[in-house]
Amino acid sequence: MMTTLTLKDVSRWFGNVVAVNDVTMSIGPGITGLLGPNGAGKSTVINMLGGFLPPSTGSVELDGAAVWKNPDVYRAIGLVPEREAVYDFLTGWEFVLLNAELHGLPDPGEATRRALATVEMEYAQQRKVGDYSKGMKQRVKMASALVHDPAVLLLDEPFNGMDPRQRLHLMELLRRMGADGRTVLFSSHILEEVEQLASQIEVIVAGRHAASGDYREIRRLMTDRPHQYTISSSDDRALAAALIADGCTASVSLDSKEQVLRLEASQFLNFAELLPRVSRDAGIRLYQVTPADESLESVFSYLVQA
Amino acid sequence: MNNTIIRLTARAMLGGRRLYLLLGLALLFLALATLLRLFAEFGTSDATEFIQAVSLGALLPLFGLIVGTGAIAPEIDDGSVVYLLAKPVSRHTIVRSKLVVAVITTVTFAAVPTFLASVIMVGGSSGIALGFGAGALVAGAVYSAVFLLLAIATRQAVIFGLVYALLWESVVGGFVPGAQVLSVQQWALSVTESIASPGAVSANVSLGAALVLIVAVFAAATWYAGERLRVLTLAGEE
Numbered sequence: 408m409m410t411t412l413t414l415k416d417v418s419r420w421f422g423n424v425v426a427v428n429d430v431t432m433s434i435g436p437g438i439t440g441l442l443g444p445n446g447a448g449k450s451t452v453i454n455m456l457g458g459f460l461p462p463s464t465g466s467v468e469l470d471g472a473a474v475w476k477n478p479d480v481y482r483a484i485g486l487v488p489e490r491e492a493v494y495d496f497l498t499g500w501e502f503v504l505l506n507a508e509l510h511g512l513p514d515p516g517e518a519t520r521r522a523l524a525t526v527e528m529e530y531a532q533q534r535k536v537g538d539y540s541k542g543m544k545q546r547v548k549m550a551s552a553l554v555h556d557p558a559v560l561l562l563d564e565p566f567n568g569m570d571p572r573q574r575l576h577l578m579e580l581l582r583r584m585g586a587d588g589r590t591v592l593f594s595s596h597i598l599e600e601v602e603q604l605a606s607q608i609e610v611i612v613a614g615r616h617a618a619s620g621d622y623r624e625i626r627r628l629m630t631d632r633p634h635q636y637t638i639s640s641s642d643d644r645a646l647a648a649a650l651i652a653d654g655c656t657a658s659v660s661l662d663s664k665e666q667v668l669r670l671e672a673s674q675f676l677n678f679a680e681l682l683p684r685v686s687r688d689a690g691i692r693l694y695q696v697t698p699a700d701e702s703l704e705s706v707f708s709y710l711v712q713a
Numbered sequence: 714m715n716n717t718i719i720r721l722t723a724r725a726m727l728g729g730r731r732l733y734l735l736l737g738l739a740l741l742f743l744a745l746a747t748l749l750r751l752f753a754e755f756g757t758s759d760a761t762e763f764i765q766a767v768s769l770g771a772l773l774p775l776f777g778l779i780v781g782t783g784a785i786a787p788e789i790d791d792g793s794v795v796y797l798l799a800k801p802v803s804r805h806t807i808v809r810s811k812l813v814v815a816v817i818t819t820v821t822f823a824a825v826p827t828f829l830a831s832v833i834m835v836g837g838s839s840g841i842a843l844g845f846g847a848g849a850l851v852a853g854a855v856y857s858a859v860f861l862l863l864a865i866a867t868r869q870a871v872i873f874g875l876v877y878a879l880l881w882e883s884v885v886g887g888f889v890p891g892a893q894v895l896s897v898q899q900w901a902l903s904v905t906e907s908i909a910s911p912g913a914v915s916a917n918v919s920l921g922a923a924l925v926l927i928v929a930v931f932a933a934a935t936w937y938a939g940e941r942l943r944v945l946t947l948a949g950e951e
Contacts, residue, residue: 457799459947476943478801486799488947492791494721496728508717509800551796 410470410483410558410590411435412456417465419451426451428614429465434592438585440605441594442625448614449594450489453563456592457486469559482510485552489563491544495537499528499547502536506551515554522550526580542573549580560584562593566600578604602626634678635699638668641692649689655681669699715802718810722784726814731783735776735822742772746830757841760834761914764845768827769898769905773849774878776823777856782864782871784811784857789864795947805939812861812935819853844908851927852901858934859897865941893917900927 412434419427427448434456443449454460455467458474458481467474474480494502503522507515523529526546531539536547545565552560560581566574581604585591595601601608602622610618610625618628640646647659647668655677659670672678686693726732749755749763788794797807828846835841864870885892893899894917903916903923916923 454947459795459798459945461944461946478798478803481799481801484799486795488792488795490792490795492793493796494725494793496724497721505717505721506796506800509715509797509802511801 412559412590412592413466413468414452414455414462415466415468417452417455417462417467419448419455419460419463425614427455427462427611430611430614430616431465432609432616432619434590434607434609436585436588436590437607438581438591438593438605439607439609440601441592441609441611442598442601443594443596443611443617445596447596447611449596449611450563451614452611453561453592453594457484457561482555483557484559484561485555485557487545487548487552487560487562487565489567491541493536493544493548493551496535498533498535499523499539499543499550500532502547503532503550503554507554510555512555518554518556519550522554523547525553526550527576541568542570545569545573545577549577553584557589559590560592562591564595565593566595566597574600598625598629634672636670636672637695637697637699638670638682639666639694640668640686641694642689643668645689646686646691649685649691650682653681653685714813715806715810718797718802718807719814721797722811722814725787726780726783726818731779735779735818738772738776739822739826742767742826743830743833746833750834755834757835757839757913760831761841761845761909764827764831764834765898765902765905765914768823768830768845768849769852769901770882772823772827773819773852773901774856774874774882774897776819777853778860778871778874778878780815780818780822781857781860782874784815784861784864786864786870789945790868792947794945798942798945803939804942804945805936808861808865808935808939808942812858812938815857815861816854819857820850824849824853839910839913841905841909841913844905844914847908848901848903848905851904852897855897855900855927855931855934858931858938862934862938862941865938865945890917894922894926897930899923 414430414432417427417430418425430452441449441452451460455462456474458477461475469480469483472480494505497505500519500523504515504519507518507522512518523532526549528543528546528550531543536544539547565577569577581591581593585606593604606621608618608620608622608625609616618625638646643661643666647661647670650656650670651659655673657671657673659668662669682693682696745767755763785794788797798804824846827849828842831842831845837843860870860874863873867873881892882896882898899916899918900923902914903918903920906914906916907920
């Protein structure tokens with residue numbers, strides 16, 4: 408069961424807005440995390456991989472077969488959409504059975520039983536899906552995607568709205584799927600989530616494929632960038648001089664209007680040790696140290712420039 | 714056709730308030746027919762005019778709209794249709810399965826009541842009741858197919874459907890002779906005319922043309938709905 412999804416030179420635009428810009432990637436067996444801030448184009452990529460959106464240019468293929476307008480690919484794909492809506496009037500059992508029957512499985516009842524057991528939802532299978540909590544819905548959606556034992560699993564923001572316990576449970580489940588040799592792709596805007604789970608990470612920022620690699624590589628890219636801080640201290644001018652002398656800062660500027668020091672550290676880890684040492688040696692008291700660019704977006708946009 | 718989709722669609726279609734709406738409208742129509750029969754001095758021509766106006770003119774386009782769009786529009790709106798589409802099932806099969814449910818529902822709640830109302834008002838012997846029943850059946854089938862297509866092709870299916878039913882069918886179709894050739898109501902009436910006793914009703918479209926148009930529009934709408942479903946995109950919520 409070796410299955411590979413490939414995007415080749417894929418762009419997708421909606422009117423004048425470019426959602427995905429010339430992305431080429433290949434997603435093989437194991438767990439891949441699609442990481443990026445909200446609105447970066449993750450869902451657009453997943454929709455194209457799931458056959459619900461044609462690329463404007465380029466090709467999206469599953470083992471060499473085009474995904475768009477090719478319902479046969481769904482024999483190999485299990486899809487967990489981000490939207491919560493399912494057929495609320497069905498019970499959990501009926502909903503998963505519906506999916507099993509639509510796949511034309513030889514024994515849909517047995518497949519349904521197995522899928523519900525995998526996500527540990529047997530206890531609620533006779534209740535209406537409409538009465539499920541968000542986490543329960545996510546699990547029954549997962550069961551519906553697993554019912555035909557697919558080689559590929561596509562999940563759009565599967566951890567959204569889950570409590571920590573449900574999150575752990577789903578992670579454990581996805582790990583098992585990955586270990587089985589399935590191709591699992593999930594999207595998330597939270598680095599820690601992706602890091603804990605994915606052996607391979609693809610970073611998407613503003614529609615572009617910003618980085619690709621294992622989590623160590625991505626983590627290094629994210630921490631090695633210059634970090635910006637705003638500092639106020641008992642003597643900003645003296646601190647600036649001491650920091651420049653030490654050479655660990657890329658730039659320092661005094662903001663006399665707001666009475667703060669703005670600086671850019673060239674290396675995150677060194678600077679974290681350097682700043683307290685330098686200020687102590689110079690006899691300067693630090694009042695406030697604020698990272699100026701710690702939002703995920705700025706971390707990502709640094710990656711795009713890199 | 715796919716039995717699983719037929720069962721699912723039937724449950725979705727008749728599980729909620731829609732059932733009561735359809736049932737209520739059908740019973741209202743029958744009650745009106747009974748009251749007119751009992752208390753009004755109605756000749757046969759008055760009765761056929763009434764049935765034509767209320768059933769073919771209003772009930773069927775309205776039911777076709779409710780049922781044709783109801784067979785798929787809610788699923789497309791909330792995104793749950795993805796569970797049907799992400800399956801190795803031809804999209805044409807999905808459309809045909811949904812259409813079967815829509816047609817059966819329209820026939821049950823509009824064509825059968827039309828036949829019964831006609832029996833109540835003019836009796837069963839002259840062929841008028843059977844004629845209206847048959848006319849309502851074909852109109853119901855065509856409307857179901859057209860509005861199912863509309864529901865797949867646009868998110869504003871109900872608005873377009875209402876404009877069509879109200880403006881085209883009743884105003885334009887009623888008064889502009891050229892437009893009557895393209896009026897489902899006139900096609901249905903032509904079928905009614907061919908079955909009812911001579912002179913009971915008169916349509917402005919010949920039976921041959923009507924039958925060709927009925928079959929052509931039904932088949933084309935069904936096929937095109939499948940094509941549109943093949944390229945249905947579910948844009949992300951980003």
